[in-house]
Structures are given as C-alpha cells and as structure tokens.
Amino acid sequence: MTTQRAARALHPMAWWLWALALAAAASRTLNPLLLGALIGVAALVVAARRTEAPWAASFRAFLILGTVVLGVRLVFEALFGAPIPGTTLFTLPELTLPEWMAGVRLGGDVTVEALVAAFYSGLQLVAILACVGAANALANPTRLLKSVPGALYEVGVAVVVALTLIPSALTHLQLIREARRLRGQPSRGIASVARTATAVLAGALERSLALAAAMDSRGFGRLRPLPAGERRVTAALTLSGLVALLVGGYALLDASTSPLAAAALLALGATLALTGLHRANRRAVRTVYRPDPWRWPETVTAASGSITVAVYTVAAVVMPATMLPTTSPLAWPALPLVPLLATLLAAAPALAAPPVPSTSGAGTSYPVQPPASDEHLPEPSKAVAA
Amino acid sequence: MIRFEAVTLTYPDASAPALRDVSLHIPEGELALVVGRTGSGKSSLLRAVNGLAPTFTGGTLDGRVTVNGRDTRDHPPRELADVVGVVMQDPRNGFVTELVEDEIAYGMESLGLAPEVMRRRVEESLDLLGLNDVRQRPLRTLSGGQQQRAAIAAVLAQHPRVLLLDEPTSALDPAAAEEVLAALQRLVHDLGLTVLMAEHRLERVVQFADRIVHVHGDGHVTDGLPVQVMADAPVAPPVVELGRWARWEPLPLTVRDARRFAGPLRATLSALPASPAPAVTSASPVSATVAELRKARVQYGSHVALNEVDLQLRTGEIVAVMGRNGAGKSTLLRSLVGLTDATAGQVRVGGRDPVLLAGRDLTSAVGMVPQDPGDLLWNESVRQECEESVDPDEAKRLFDDLAPGVDPSMHPRDLSEGQRLALALAVVLSAGAPLLLLDEPTRGLDYPTKHRLVGLLRRRAASGGTIVVATHDVELAADLATRTVVIAEGDIVTDGPTRDVVTASPQFAPQVAKVLAPVPMLTVADVLAALPEAL
Numbered sequence: 001m002t003t004q005r006a007a008r009a010l011h012p013m014a015w016w017l018w019a020l021a022l023a024a025a026a027s028r029t030l031n032p033l034l035l036g037a038l039i040g041v042a043a044l045v046v047a048a049r050r051t052e053a054p055w056a057a058s059f060r061a062f063l064i065l066g067t068v069v070l071g072v073r074l075v076f077e078a079l080f081g082a083p084i085p086g087t088t089l090f091t092l093p094e095l096t097l098p099e100w101m102a103g104v105r106l107g108g109d110v111t112v113e114a115l116v117a118a119f120y121s122g123l124q125l126v127a128i129l130a131c132v133g134a135a136n137a138l139a140n141p142t143r144l145l146k147s148v149p150g151a152l153y154e155v156g157v158a159v160v161v162a163l164t165l166i167p168s169a170l171t172h173l174q175l176i177r178e179a180r181r182l183r184g185q186p187s188r189g190i191a192s193v194a195r196t197a198t199a200v201l202a203g204a205l206e207r208s209l210a211l212a213a214a215m216d217s218r219g220f221g222r223l224r225p226l227p228a229g230e231r232r233v234t235a236a237l238t239l240s241g242l243v244a245l246l247v248g249g250y251a252l253l254d255a256s257t258s259p260l261a262a263a264a265l266l267a268l269g270a271t272l273a274l275t276g277l278h279r280a281n282r283r284a285v286r287t288v289y290r291p292d293p294w295r296w297p298e299t300v301t302a303a304s305g306s307i308t309v310a311v312y313t314v315a316a317v318v319m320p321a322t323m324l325p326t327t328s329p330l331a332w333p334a335l336p337l338v339p340l341l342a343t344l345l346a347a348a349p350a351l352a353a354p355p356v357p358s359t360s361g362a363g364t365s366y367p368v369q370p371p372a373s374d375e376h377l378p379e380p381s382k383a384v385a386a
Numbered sequence: 387m388i389r390f391e392a393v394t395l396t397y398p399d400a401s402a403p404a405l406r407d408v409s410l411h412i413p414e415g416e417l418a419l420v421v422g423r424t425g426s427g428k429s430s431l432l433r434a435v436n437g438l439a440p441t442f443t444g445g446t447l448d449g450r451v452t453v454n455g456r457d458t459r460d461h462p463p464r465e466l467a468d469v470v471g472v473v474m475q476d477p478r479n480g481f482v483t484e485l486v487e488d489e490i491a492y493g494m495e496s497l498g499l500a501p502e503v504m505r506r507r508v509e510e511s512l513d514l515l516g517l518n519d520v521r522q523r524p525l526r527t528l529s530g531g532q533q534q535r536a537a538i539a540a541v542l543a544q545h546p547r548v549l550l551l552d553e554p555t556s557a558l559d560p561a562a563a564e565e566v567l568a569a570l571q572r573l574v575h576d577l578g579l580t581v582l583m584a585e586h587r588l589e590r591v592v593q594f595a596d597r598i599v600h601v602h603g604d605g606h607v608t609d610g611l612p613v614q615v616m617a618d619a620p621v622a623p624p625v626v627e628l629g630r631w632a633r634w635e636p637l638p639l640t641v642r643d644a645r646r647f648a649g650p651l652r653a654t655l656s657a658l659p660a661s662p663a664p665a666v667t668s669a670s671p672v673s674a675t676v677a678e679l680r681k682a683r684v685q686y687g688s689h690v691a692l693n694e695v696d697l698q699l700r701t702g703e704i705v706a707v708m709g710r711n712g713a714g715k716s717t718l719l720r721s722l723v724g725l726t727d728a729t730a731g732q733v734r735v736g737g738r739d740p741v742l743l744a745g746r747d748l749t750s751a752v753g754m755v756p757q758d759p760g761d762l763l764w765n766e767s768v769r770q771e772c773e774e775s776v777d778p779d780e781a782k783r784l785f786d787d788l789a790p791g792v793d794p795s796m797h798p799r800d801l802s803e804g805q806r807l808a809l810a811l812a813v814v815l816s817a818g819a820p821l822l823l824l825d826e827p828t829r830g831l832d833y834p835t836k837h838r839l840v841g842l843l844r845r846r847a848a849s850g851g852t853i854v855v856a857t858h859d860v861e862l863a864a865d866l867a868t869r870t871v872v873i874a875e876g877d878i879v880t881d882g883p884t885r886d887v888v889t890a891s892p893q894f895a896p897q898v899a900k901v902l903a904p905v906p907m908l909t910v911a912d913v914l915a916a917l918p919e920a921l
Contacts, residue, residue, distance in 0.1 A: 171526075178725050179762045183813065184749035184776060199764035206799070207479055213442040214480030218544070219467030219496035285498035289491030290505065 062133025241273025425802025
C-alpha cells in the first residue's frame with residue numbers, strides 16, 4: 001500500500017459473507033493445524049480492521065467463550081467419553097452404574113487418543129466461534145440492518161429494537177437505583193431488586209410503546225398496495241427458497257452428504273429466495289440514506305472467504321485423511337499445502353479492506369500487517385492489495 | 387389544513403372525555419399555539435391530529451379529524467407521515483436510530499425519498515438546527531437541548547406540511563429556545579408550514595402565534611386571535627399580566643410593544659423615593675453555611691463537567707443556577723447529593739461528604755428532585771408513593787397542598803406533568819432536609835402550579851431551608867431566587883443577588899425587567915408592591 005486510502009467502513013454484508021465462509025470451512029476439517037491457521041487469520045483481520053465501537057470488543061468475548069467450550073469438551077470426554085483403546089494417560093475411578101444405564105460410562109481409563117480426538121473437535125468449535133466473533137467485531141449491526149432488503153426490514157427492526165431494549169432497561173435501572181438512594185431506600189440487595197424489577201420492566205415497555213408511536217408517525221411500514229394474488233406468489237417463493245437454503249446449509253455442514261447436492265440445493269434456495277425478496281421489495285417504499293457502497297474491497301473480502309471454503313470442501317473429498325486426521329493410531333497431522341494457502345488467502349481483507357475511520361483523529365494508516373503473513377500471501381491477493 | 391369536526395375523545399377507563407365536542411379549523415401557514423392548564427388535554431389534541439390518539443393510546447374518537455383533506459380514521463399515522471410531523475414531549479422516547487445523522491435520515495428513508503434528496507435535506511436540517519458539530523455523535527450522549535433540536539431536525543427533514551410540537555422549548559436554555567423558535571418562524575413564513583404547538587412558557591412563544599387554541603379543563607376548546615384570548619386567559623405571560631394590570635390597549639404581547647406603552651409607568655416608578663426592598667432579600671452573610679463546594683472538580687472521561695468550583699450555600703437562601711444546556715448545572719446538583727463523586731476538591735453538606743451518606747442520614751441532610759420527577763416514582767399508586775416516603779402523613783399533606791383533588795389510587799404515570807412534580811416534591815420534602823435541590827422544576831408546569839410551587843419554596847426558605855434550583859426559566863429565577871449563579875463550561879462565571887445578575891444580562895432578564903429597564907423591577911409582583919394603588 002503506497003498511497004493512503006480514504007478511511008471508510010467495509011460493507012457489513014461483506015464481513016458476514018467472509019466470516020460465515022470461514023466458519024463453513026472450519027466445519028469441513030478437524031486438522032488442528034488448519035483450524036489454528038483459521039483462528040489466526042480471523043484474529044489478524046480483526047486486529048487490523050476493527051473500529052473503536054462498543055461491539056468491536058466482542059471478538060475477545062467469543063475467544064473466551066471458545067476456550068471455555070474447549071475446556072468443557074475435554075473434561076466431558078475424560079468423564080463420560082466412550083472408551084477408545086490406546087495409550088492410557090491416567091485412570092479415573094469408575095462408577096458402576098445400574099443395569100438399565102448400560103452404555104453410559106463414568107470415569108475409567110482416559111486415553112491420549114480420546115483426549116486428542118476431543119481436542120480436535122473442540123478446536124473446530126473454537127474456530128467457528130472465532131469466525132462469528134470476528135463478524136460481530138467487524139460489522140456494525142445497525143449498518144447491517146441498512147443493507148437488509150426492504151421486504152425484510154420490519155423483521156430487522158424488531159430485532160434491533162429488542163436489542164436496544166436491554167441497554168435502555170439498564171439505563172432505567174441506573175435511574176431507579178439513583179432514585180432509591182435519593183429517597184433513602186437501600187439501592188442494592190435482593191429486596192431492592194425485586195421492588196424495582198417491575199418498575200424497570202414497566203418503564204421499558206412504556207418506552208417501547210412510545211417508540212412504536214414515534215416510528216409509526218414518521219412513516220415506518222408504509223407499503224405500496226399490491227394485488228393479493230401477487231402477494232401470495234411472493235410469499236410462496238420466499239418460503240420455499242428459505243426452506244431449500246436451510247436444508248442446503250445443513251447438507252453442507254453435514255460431512256456425510258454429497259457436497260454437490262448441497263451446493264445445488266443452496267443455489268436453488270438462493271434463487272427462489274432472492275426472486276421472492278425482489279418481488280416483495282416492490283411493495284416496500286423504503287430507500288436507504290448513504291448506503292454502504294460495494295466496491296472491489298468488498299468483492300475481495302467476500303471472494304477470499306468463498307475461495308477458502310471451496311478449497312476446503314474439495315479437499316475434504318480429495319484428501320479426507322489429511323483433512324480429518326486419524327487419532328487412533330495417534331499420528332502427527334500433516335499440513336496440506338493447498339488448504340493452508342487458501343486459509344492464508346482469507347487474510348486478504350486485513351490489507352484489502354479500507355482503513356477504519358478513526359474516531360480519535362489519530363492514525364489513519366494501520367501498520368498492523370505482520371511481515372510473516374505478508375510473505376505467505378499468495379499471488380492473487382497481493383495483486384489486488386497493491 | 388387541520389380540521390376538527392365535533393370531535394370527542396375518550397380514553398379507556400376515563401370518567402370524562404379528554405376532548406369534548408371540539409370544532410376547530412387551522413388554515414395553512416398558521417402558527418397556532420395550544421394553551422391550557424397542566425393536564426387539560428393539550429397533548430391529546432396534538433395526538434388526535436395525526437391519529438396517534440386513539441391508535442396508540444386506546445379509547446374512542448367521535449367526530450372527524452382531517453389533515454390536508456385526509457381523514458385520520460382512514461389513514462393510520464404512517465400514511466400521514468408525509469403531511470404531519472410530530473415531536474413529542476420527551477424526545478428520547480422517539481429516537482429510532484443511534485446517530486444524529488441517521489436519525490435525521492430515518493423518516494425520509496421511510497417515505498422512500500431519493501438518496502440525493504435525503505443527503506441534501508440532512509445537510510440543510512443539520513444547519514438549520516445547528517447540529518453539524520454533533521452529526522456523528524450517538525444521540526444518547528447529547529445534552530437535553532441538543533436532543534430536542536435533533537428530534538425537531540429529524541421531523542423537519544421530512545418536509546411535513548403540518549408540524550405538531552409538544553413543549554418544544556421546555557428543555558432548552560433561553561438562547562437555544564430562541565434559535566429553535568426563530569427557525570420555526572422562518573419555516574412558517576417561507577414555506578407556509580402549519581404549526582400546532584403546545585407550550586407552557588408563553589413568554590417565549592406568544593409573540594410568534596397567529597392563533598391561540600385554548601384547551602379548557604373540561605375538554606372544551608376555544609380559539610381566537612392572541613390579543614383576544616390573552617385578554618382574559620387564566621394563563622398569561624408576565625408582559626400580558628403587566629399590560630392587563632396597567633390597562634394598556636391594545637394588549638401588548640411582546641416586550642417591544644409593552645415598552646412603547648410603559649413610558650409613564652417607568653417615570654412613575656423611578657420617581658418613587660427609593661426602590662422598596664423586594665419581598666425576598668438575599669440572606670445576610672452571617673447565616674450559617676449549609677453546604678459548600680471547595681475547588682470541586684467533576685470529570686467524565688476527558689470531559690470536565692465542573693472545573694474547580696467554589697460555592698457556599700447558606701441558610702434561607704434560594705439560589706438559581708442558570709446556564710446553557712450542558713454547562714454543568716445538573717452535575718453541580720448531583721455532586722451536592724452524592725450521586726456524582728468529585729474527581730478532586732471537596733463537597734460538604736452539613737459538614738459531611740454526601741457520597742458517604744445513605745438512607746436516613748442522606749435524606750435528613752439533602753433532598754433532590756431530578757429533572758424528570760417520574761424517575762423518583764416507582765410505586766403503583768399515589769398512596770403507595772406517600773406511604774413509602776420518610777414521613778407518610780407529611781408527604782400526603784404536602785401533595786394535597788400542591789395538587790389538590792387528585793385521587794390517591796391513581797398511578798403516578800397517569801398524573802399530569804405538574805401533578806407528578808408535586809408528588810415527587812412531596813415525597814422529597816417530607817424528609818425535612820435543610821437543603822433542597824430542584825433540577826428544572828418548571829418543565830411542563832402552568833402558571834398557577836408554578837405560583838403554588840414558588841409559594842411553597844418561599845415558605846420553606848423562610849423557615850430556614852436552603853433551596854437550589856437549576857433552571858432555564860428566567861421568570862422563575864426572577865420570581866423566586868435571592869441569588870443567581872451562572873455556570874458556563876463548568877465554571878461559575880457570575881454569582882450575585884438575582885436582581886443584579888438578571889438585569890445585567892439581556893439573555894437572563896425577565897420580561898418585566900426588559901419592559902421597565904432601567905427601573906430594576908423583575909416581576910409584576912414587584913411593581914404591585916411598589917405601587918399598591920392601581921394607576
């Protein structure tokens with residue numbers, strides 16, 4: 001990057017496409033090296049392109065959650081896991097369970113093989129959580145709402161209003177705490193919480209009603225009249241499209257289904273749903289103020305994620321032994337070159353995405369690309385980043 | 387433009403209709419002012435115009451309301467959004483988005499305007515209401531006045547033909563209020579906007595009105611030209627009261643008009659031997675200190691809200707704290723009651739740090755009524771609120787005194803603004819603390835309630851209490867306060883007897899002082915005291 005680029009926020013949809021693609025890629029492998037690389041890539045991009053907004057701190061929270069999940073997974077494996085023969089690491093006292101609970105094991109031998117297998121599948125969850133966390137940290141939720149198609153806008157608003165209910169209830173709680181202090185009543189403790197809970201809830205509901213009235217009087221939900229027959233066709237198209245998308249998504253994540261069938265279902269679902277949405281959009285009158293543009297950085301971001309998931313999906317079929325390394329007998333997993341390169345390609349947004357707008361005014365360029373990732377960056381993304 | 391035909395509006399469970407047989411016509415391009423006692427139904431009248439009542443409030447509406455020819459029965463509020471813009475009393479409840487700029491664009495997005503049009507109108511609205519510096523700020527971080535302006539900007543950007551405003555200047559300092567009103571007047575004059583505005587502070591708005599709509603307590607509505615209605619309306623700004631008392635014809639509505647009549651009165655007053663001592667004089671310096679701030683500094687992050695403030699409050703004083711929106715008035719009050727801890731320096735109330743006080747120790751030392759008195763009330767009924775205060779009998783007596791005739795089983799939420807303030811005040815006063823703090827107490831109060839409040843506070847001060855009132859209401863400060871403190875940017879810039887402070891500054895001068903300058907009289911009561919025999 002030789003010239004300074006104008007700071008702007010990347011289209012939130014691009015971040016979500018990228019992150020979901022990486023999560024889908026993570027679901028195709030149990031190879032700890034690839035999973036580690038995926039987590040690393042997500043962390044790198046978050047470090048490079050997150051803002052100072054409150055939601056940007058969520059990546060760390062997701063990582064902590066992932067670590068907890070991994071820990072729980074290991075402990076459960078040791079306590080309840082089905083026995084896998086191999087090198088016994090230690091033996092837990094085994095509980096003899098009554099006859100009718102045959103098949104459930106408590107305690108007993110804990111083998112290295114069992115723990116490693118649990119670690120692999122736990123790490124996969126960590127990687128998926130890290131990808132979702134990255135999307136949360138990088139994409140502004142209210143701006144995401146702006147790019148929701150007009151026909152789905154009401155649903156999106158309901159979600160956003162529900163989300164603002166919590167912070168506003170917290171503000172109200174703070175006010176009531178202060179009020180209790182002013183009136184010389186205990187402001188902490190269970191009795192006080194019980195006394196104030198109804199007031200907080202009533203206040204939150206009242207504000208929601210006032211908000212609904214304000215939104216309505218400002219024209220929220222204005223529709224263009226359309227004939228009923230056309231509305232029914234639109235609803236049928238959208239609904240069947242969403243069902244196909246759901247089934248296709250499940251098939252993609254389920255390693256036992258043919259990826260080709262999954263892809264076909266996804267394509268069909270997307271076509272149906274998009275047609276439905278497009279028709280529904282004719283009813284909505286909404287326009288968008290200063291919409292986020294979709295330019296080449298958005299395309300690069302979405303494409304880098306898509307290429308990664310495509311490579312992983314193919315690799316899972318072509319070289320299952322490397323993508324799903326065996327743990328019994330225990331062997332050091334191999335590092336497949338092509339999927340690794342594809343993973344590193346997914347780091348492209350760290351360079352390709354425009355610098356984030358700075359709220360403090362300092363630092364418009366982001367000197368955060370470690371040289372290592374720069375060197376390993378494959379050719380295509382270097383070309384677009386330059 | 388707005389037409390009411392025999393409209394009767396009854397809320398569910400109400401014993402009497404809020405509006406009774408209202409017939410009213412407001413032609414295009416008029417600025418109509420809705421006046422009436424607290425709780426008389428002004429807000430209901432406004433809500434009925436675009437159908438928010440009864441759509442969102444429940445109840446039944448008989449008769450017909452049409453706006454720009456559209457019947458509100460056939461058009462829900464959203465279908466009227468391109469014609470009617472509404473700014474309700476508490477702007478915080480109406481914000482849909484997070485940032486100022488997005489909020490202004492929101493309504494236009496709903497109307498489906500072209501992006502270029504939206505961009506242009508957002509810039510225009512930002513300029514019109516002076517919000518360009520905060521365009522990317524989250525709405526909840528703005529001061530009350532900025533929020534009010536953002537709410538008005540958001541509605542104006544939709545270019546409605548009719549604008550409904552409920553108490554648009556009640557949260558604004560005098561300068562900001564003048565700006566907003568000037569902007570509105572420009573829209574009325576240049577674009578033919580029709581405005582229906584409910585406002586208690588008539589002194590600020592009556593000169594802009596083309597018509598006054600008077601909502602009587604029983605739900606009847608009459609309307610007429612400002613001069614006619616003001617001649618015998620029970621609510622009137624000081625300049626009108628002075629004009630009525632002096633029998634000036636035609637009745638002056640503005641300071642300018644009144645000054646042209648006031649020559650003889652000024653001469654009579656300045657010919658008096660010596661200006662008589664006003665009813666309330668500043669406390670003598672020997673009286674005891676109740677509370678003080680010593681080099682107190684309050685900082686929120688990097689924002690300095692109070693900057694090394696020194697202030698002493700003495701027995702029997704009524705201190706008005708004035709200043710711009712966001713100048714640090716509320717912070718001063720909050721630090722005196724221990725809700726905000728001073729970053730540096732000392733705050734002492736009765737010799738102790740209020741932050742460390744709790745329970746009875748706190749309530750017997752200092753009491754505060756916050757900006758929104760509803761924040762202080764969390765029970766289900768007026769009776770319960772009284773019973774939960776420090777001295778239930780005293781609270782009940784005080785409440786009946788301030789707001790007579792309220793059913794004690796009513797929910798505090800259903801009280802009018804003035805009655806809610808009365809209840810919060812009764813609850814706080816019943817604790818008997820020597821120091822009483824009031825944050826913007828006259829927001830939404832009509833003149834009679836204000837008079838009762840002033841009487842109560844004066845009696846309190848006369849019996850040894852100390853009262854601090856943070857307010858934008860110059861008439862209240864002139865009427866009530868013995869001492870006025872002006873805060874700007876966290877510093878105390880003026881501190882002195884009210885009479886000297888308010889007459890020295892055109893921004894803080896009450897209407898009577900402006901009319902009679904250079905005679906130093908602040909209120910109609912001052913004039914009456916000086917000239918007991920009418921002219």
